[in-house]
Each structure stands twice: as structure tokens, then as C-alpha cells.
Amino acid sequence: MxxxxxxxxxxxxxxxxxxxxxxxxxxxxxxxxxxxxxxxxxxxxxxxxxxxxxxxxxxxxxxxxxxxxxxxxKYSMCEGYGLFHTVGWAIEDVVKGKRKVHVIELVKHMNGYEQWASFFYGFYDLGDLTHLRLSFLVQENIEFSKESEEKLIRASSHLRIGLEYKIFSVNSFADIDVTLLELQDGEFVVVNCMFVFSKMLSEALALEKLLLTVRDVMKADIMIVAEHDANLNQxxxxxxxxxxxxxxxxxxxxxxxxxxxxxxxxxxxxxxxxxxxxxxKGSNRVERHQTWAQWKSSLFRYGFSIFNLSTDFAEGHFWVKWENGIFVIVSARPEKQPLIFVSAWTTSTFPFKSSGSxxxxxxxxxxxxxxxxxxxxx
Structure with missing residues (x-):
């Protein structure tokens, strides 16, 4: 301009x-x-x-x-920048060596089967994984059509793993009834949050409630966070x-x-x-993007620490670069302007303190x- x-x-x-x-x-x-x-x-x-x-x-x-x-x-943007594949690489990285994995997906209105079809076809080696459970927590209720279910099943069949999936309608990610998820012993739990956190910043304590739930109730082994990398919440x-x-x-x-x-x-x-x-203005401004540095500081404070993703998955892809343990979706221009980051988090050893014209x-x-x-x- x-x-x-x-x-x-x-x-x-x-x-x-x-x-x-x-x-x-x-x-x-x-x-x-x-x-x-x-x-x-x-x-x-x-x-x-x-x-x-x-x-x-x-x-x-x-x-x-x-x-x-x-x-x-959101779906179009994720497809355009190859974000589904990038998040898929991150999940593939964190679940290696696990036999039973439960991915809890927080989505607003995306067609989940399309996203996971992209995930599955992007996976190359899931090692010992024999069973995958997908739980979709959706704010706007959607149901898989027969055609959609068939696509999801075909997308997973080439990996030769057992697949279960359910959709749960929720009013707010800040108040999730975790009993619906039927968490099981021996499952490796991954919570996937793509562009969820930034839209919760306009609601008082909403993000804090979700993070407490992920950490202390779901007891997630890994939390995947993807957000825009931009200082637009001033x-x-x-x-x-x-x-x-x-x-x-x-x-x-x-x-x-x-x-x-x-x-x-x-x-x-x-x-x-x-x-x-x-x-x-006020709570009507739901787009509240922050930089990677700002999110990192917040999640440290909320009791999480970075899980370093492997560099192997970023090699050879012009739109993804590996930087200090995270994937960064960058522009294709020479400047490599950061656009979106994909990160993985584990529970840290530090105690969490709640904040109360x-x-x-x-x-x-x-x-x-x-x-x-x-x-x-x-």
C-alpha cells in the first residue's frame, strides 16, 4: 500500500x-x-x-x-496456507510411540471430517498407534453426513488404525462438561485449539477457565495452539x-x-x-490477535511449557519454517513475514495461579x- x-x-x-x-x-x-x-x-x-x-x-x-x-x-484460510497439514505434522510429532490417542478438537463451525481428511493424508508414520479417538467440541452444532463419514473413514483406513469419533455441542469453551468426553486410562490426550484462544480474550476469565480445564480436568498430555502472529490486540x-x-x-x-x-x-x-x-469496541471486537511472544508469555503464566516440535516436518516447505521449537507459517515473499504460528505445549512444573462518534x-x-x-x- x-x-x-x-x-x-x-x-x-x-x-x-x-x-x-x-x-x-x-x-x-x-x-x-x-x-x-x-x-x-x-x-x-x-x-x-x-x-x-x-x-x-x-x-x-x-x-x-x-x-x-x-x-x-477459517476453513478456506487453513487450506490456502496449508495449515491443516502443518498442524497434522505437529500432532504426528507429539503422538509418536503412543498406541492409544484421544484428540479433543475445539471448533466453531468447521467441517471436521474435511480437516481430519487433510490430517490423515498428510501423516507418513504414526509408529505404534493402533487406536485414535476424535472428540469434536463444536459451538455451532453440525452432524456428519453419510458422505462425510465415508470420507473420514477412507482417509484413516490407509493408516490401518482403529477410529472413533463423536461430536458434542457446547455453548462455550469456557464451560465444557468434560464427563461427555469419557476420558479413559491409558489414552494420550491431545487438545487441539486452532484460532480458539484469540476469540476468548473479549470474555472475562474465559480463556483462563478453558486452560484450567485443559490442564487440571482433561489432564491433557499435549495442547496444540495455532494463532495469528500479529500485534493487533492493543x-x-x-x-x-x-x-x-x-x-x-x-x-x-x-x-x-x-x-x-x-x-x-x-x-x-x-x-x-x-x-x-x-x-x-469492547466485547464486540472478537478478533484479538497477539504475537507469538505475547502468547508464549501468557501460556507460561498459565502453567504450560513449550514442547519442541521436530525440525524435520518443516524442511522443504516454502510456507513453513521451524523457529525455536514451533512452526511458523510465513508469507512466500523474500521477507518471510510471520503470519501464523503452530505450537505444542505440555503442563509445566510451576503451579498455576488464577487471576482472579x-x-x-x-x-x-x-x-x-x-x-x-x-x-x-x-
Whole structure:
């Protein structure tokens, strides 16, 4: 994104923050003018996404007012960046030498069989594993269709292991009825949390409750954590806006230069994140991404320690690099911008301690255009 566009967006954000509607209106007009002159279609859309988010903030609108092209942005993004395979490598690494494994999957609305089909076909050597139990804790109830079950069974059959799977509907990951899981002696328990923690930060003590459950009730042997590696949870709006501009400009540049099978869906996923992080306040801001360093500090404090993943799984894959015991999904550009991390955790020996706007006339044009535009126009 060009410097003049970034300058206009930042000045518009500052004006909104300080209640200067006249200046915000002028800067928004400049943003729209510069967006129209942008020659790269995807970058032009990115500018409009940020303008839309500022418009929503000005009018106090929630991003749910706008329709997005696909209901399952997370699945598309995971497929596009090969994240299912990367998490699969991590699980394969931690369960080596185990005969009975129970994976407890925390998901919101993803089709679990598709994810695990990717996992199974990515596995190369599960060693002594003879039996695998999958428990899906789902916030939005889904059931496997007959076709879905057949895909899951076929995906596991080539590994010649016994497979069980069940779906459990839960209202909140902070209040899980662990008795439903029927935990058994002799099972190696893995709890898989992909983009779960960041969406719990807006609820008081929710993440702490989940971590206590994973550690002290489920007594998980390993916890897998995958999250965006970005400093986008600052309470100061202007600082958060600046960081968002930098992160998504880099991510969109990557999409501009390299074609992914799911690049359009990834863009839509990012569009939702931008709108939520910029427009929403308080608990409505559910997208609360943090850096790897911030998550590491928090999980240390909550009583977990890093399980070092093997370097072997990251070799030869341009989008994954091994760094201090974790996998980092990076952009395909030379700078290797960190996008997402995949980490594994065990219970540490340290005890856990519980913690107890004014309207802007010009932005209406952005709202109108963004709400009815498919954003595929070039």
C-alpha cells in the first residue's frame, strides 16, 4: 500500500478518534480518490476494506451489517496456507510411540471430517498407534453426513488404525462438561485449539477457565495452539489501526504476488478481521490477535511449557519454517513475514495461579459501496 494512502487512512482514523468530523470527512474523501487511482485490484479492495471499517466505526455499526461471500473463512484460510497439514505434522510429532490417542478438537463451525481428511493424508508414520479417538467440541452444532463419514473413514483406513469419533455441542469453551468426553486410562490426550484462544480474550476469565480445564480436568498430555502472529490486540485504537495496516498490507501483497487455491476466500476472511478489529469496541471486537511472544508469555503464566516440535516436518516447505521449537507459517515473499504460528505445549512444573462518534457524510459512500459490492470488480 502506497505511503500517501497509508497517510490518509491514518489521518482519517486520528480525526475520528478525536471527534473531528470535518477533518475525517476530508481525509476519507482523499482515501476514496487514491483508491480509485490504485492499479492493483486487490490492493484497491484492501484500501476500501479499511475505509469501510472506519465508516462502520464512525456510525457505530457492527460488521454483521455486511454480507461476506463465504460463511467458512477459517476453513478456506487453513487450506490456502496449508495449515491443516502443518498442524497434522505437529500432532504426528507429539503422538509418536503412543498406541492409544484421544484428540479433543475445539471448533466453531468447521467441517471436521474435511480437516481430519487433510490430517490423515498428510501423516507418513504414526509408529505404534493402533487406536485414535476424535472428540469434536463444536459451538455451532453440525452432524456428519453419510458422505462425510465415508470420507473420514477412507482417509484413516490407509493408516490401518482403529477410529472413533463423536461430536458434542457446547455453548462455550469456557464451560465444557468434560464427563461427555469419557476420558479413559491409558489414552494420550491431545487438545487441539486452532484460532480458539484469540476469540476468548473479549470474555472475562474465559480463556483462563478453558486452560484450567485443559490442564487440571482433561489432564491433557499435549495442547496444540495455532494463532495469528500479529500485534493487533492493543487497547489504544490508533496503535491497533497502525499495526493492522502494516500486517494486512503485507498479507495482501503476498496474495498479489502468489496465487493460492483459496486466495479469494482468504481475502474475505481478512476483510472480516479488518472490519471487526477497526470498527468494533469492547466485547464486540472478537478478533484479538497477539504475537507469538505475547502468547508464549501468557501460556507460561498459565502453567504450560513449550514442547519442541521436530525440525524435520518443516524442511522443504516454502510456507513453513521451524523457529525455536514451533512452526511458523510465513508469507512466500523474500521477507518471510510471520503470519501464523503452530505450537505444542505440555503442563509445566510451576503451579498455576488464577487471576482472579459524530457522523461523517463522505463515509456513507463507503458503507453503501461495501455493503452491495462483491469486491471482485476490477
Amino acid at each position: 502506497r505511503g500517501d494512502v497509508v497517510d490518509a487512512l491514518k489521518k482519517c482514523a486520528e480525526a475520528l478518534q478525536h471527534g473531528n468530523s470535518r477533518l475525517a470527512n476530508a481525509e476519507m474523501g482523499r482515501v476514496l480518490d487514491l483508491a480509485g487511482k490504485e492499479t492493483e485490484p486487490r490492493t484497491r479492495r484492501l484500501i476500501r476494506y479499511f475505509a469501510q471499517a472506519l465508516a462502520c466505526r464512525a456510525y457505530g455499526l457492527h460488521p454483521k451489517c455486511f454480507s461476506f461471500q463465504t460463511p467458512d473463512w 487497547s489504544n485504537f490508533l496503535l491497533r489501526f497502525d499495526e493492522s495496516l502494516e500486517y494486512y498490507s503485507s498479507a495482501f501483497q503476498d496474495l498479489n504476488e502468489y496465487e493460492y487455491d483459496y486466495d479469494l476466500e482468504i481475502e474475505v476472511y481478512y476483510r472480516y478481521q479488518i472490519c471487526n478489529m477497526v470498527a468494533c 459524530n457522523e461523517v457524510s463522505c463515509v456513507a459512500k463507503v458503507i453503501e459501496k461495501s455493503s452491495r459490492c462483491s469486491d471482485i470488480d476490477v
